[in-house]
Amino acid sequence: QVQLVESGGGVVQPGRSLRLSCAASGFTFSTYGMHWVRQTPGKGLEWVALIWQDGGYKYYADSVQGRFTISRDNSKNTLDLQMNSLRAEDTAVYYCARGIYNGVWHYFDYWGQGTVVTVSS
Amino acid sequence: QPVLTQSPSASASLGASVNLTCTLSSEYSRYAVAWHQKQPEKGPRLLMKVNRDGSHTKGDGIPDRFSGSSSGTERYLTISSLQSEDEADYFCQTGGTAFGVFGGGTKLTVL
Numbered sequence: 002q003v004q005l006v007e008s009g010g011g012v013v014q015p016g017r018s019l020r021l022s023c024a025a026s027g028f029t030f031s032t033y034g035m036h037w038v039r040q041t042p043g044k045g046l047e048w049v050a051l052i053w054q055d056g057g058y059k060y061y062a063d064s065v066q067g068r069f070t071i072s073r074d075n076s077k078n079t080l081d082l083q084m085n086s087l088r089a090e091d092t093a094v095y096y097c098a099r100g101i102y103n104g105v106w107h108y109f110d111y112w113g114q115g116t117v118v119t120v121s122s
Numbered sequence: 123q124p125v126l127t128q129s130p131s132a133s134a135s136l137g138a139s140v141n142l143t144c145t146l147s148s149e150y151s152r153y154a155v156a157w158h159q160k161q162p163e164k165g166p167r168l169l170m171k172v173n174r175d176g177s178h179t180k181g182d183g184i185p186d187r188f189s190g191s192s193s194g195t196e197r198y199l200t201i202s203s204l205q206s207e208d209e210a211d212y213f214c215q216t217g218g219t220a221f222g223v224f225g226g227g228t229k230l231t232v233l
Contacts, residue, residue, distance in 0.1 A: 005165075036222065038166075046158075046166070046213050048222030060220040096165055106217045108156035110181060112165040 003027040003111045005097050010116030013087055021116055023080040023097030031055070031075040034100035036109060037082045039093035039118075047093075050082065051100065051107065065091075087120045094118075124150035126214050126225030133231040139202040142228050144214030146195045153216045155197040157190065160211040160227070169212075172197045204232050 009021040023035070037049040050071040051060045059071050070083040080097050094117050098109035125147040134140035144155055157169040168181035170190050178190035187205075191198045201208055209232040214225040 038222070040160070045211075045227045046160070046215070046224040048215075048217070048224065051220065051222070058220075062221070098166075102219075106153070106219070107222055108168070108171055108215060108217070109158070109166075109222075110168045112158075112167065114165045 003099065005099065005111060005113035007095060007097055007113045007116035010095065010118045012119045012121060014122050015088060015120055017087055018083070018085045019087060019118060021082040021084065021095055021097075021118070023082075023113055025078045025080065025097075025099075028099070030073075030078040034102055034107060035071075035073060035080045036098045036100050036107070037069075037071060037080075038096045038098050038109070038112075039091075040096070040115075041090070041093045049095070052080070084118070087118075089120050092118060092120045123218070123221060123223055124153055124216055126155065126216060126223060128212075128214060128225040128228045130226065131229045131231070133233055134204055135233045136204055136206065138204050139200060140204060140230065142199040142201075142212050142230070144197045144199070144225050146197065146216070148195055150216070151195045155214045155216045157197075157199045158213045158215060160213060161207070162210075166213070169199065172199070201230075206232055208232055 004026045006024045052071045068086045094115040096115045099111040100107045127145040154173045158166045160166045170180040172178045172190035176192040213227045
């Protein structure tokens with residue numbers, strides 16, 4: 002069965018960096034676009050970043066553009082999110098999600114359990 | 123980018139039915155949406171994708187109690203025979219080639 006397992010969350014000071022990882026199994030990882038989505042405390046879901054199957058295209062939400070970098074290793078079935086210059090407003094549960102793209106839009110058909118990132122001094 | 127609007131809260135009695143609504147901004151009336159369920163302490167789960175014409179495709183293992191429909195700019199999620207485990211947050215989601223966007227979510231309380 003499809004499994005997505007995030008890791009790497011923790012408590013970090015503002016301005017510092019953190020790297021999240023997502024280990025995928027149960028499907029052919031290299032044939033799916035992958036996303037990071039976050040949920041801030043008491044609030045809704047926010048799409049963060051997308052990477053296409055071969056890693057050739059990457060897209061980001063305006064709120065993280067220039068600070069976060071999404072990457073993948075199809076040989077290891079892993080998805081990463083490098084988060085730099087972290088801010089208090091980046092505090093959230095971060096989920097990796099498998100994307101389905103029909104040529105027009107992406108939606109998410111499987112999600113991980115999430116990893117908690119807290120940005121605080 | 124499209125804007126998705128959801129009521130913040132909804133409630134219904136155990137065993138009853140409830141309709142949750144997701145409204146697309148008018149210029150995006152042709153867009154499909156996906157409905158996701160978020161239970162406490164769990165990752166989100168895809169319930170279904172609802173197209174402009176009301177046809178819908180469910181996620182893996184989603185029971186028949188969950189159904190979807192459309193009208194104009196509105197996309198609906200209907201849950202019948204409500205169970206206690208249906209108490210959760212429900213988010214609609216759409217997007218484009220290079221982005222995703224979520225509605226604010228509806229917190230469903232099962233009375």
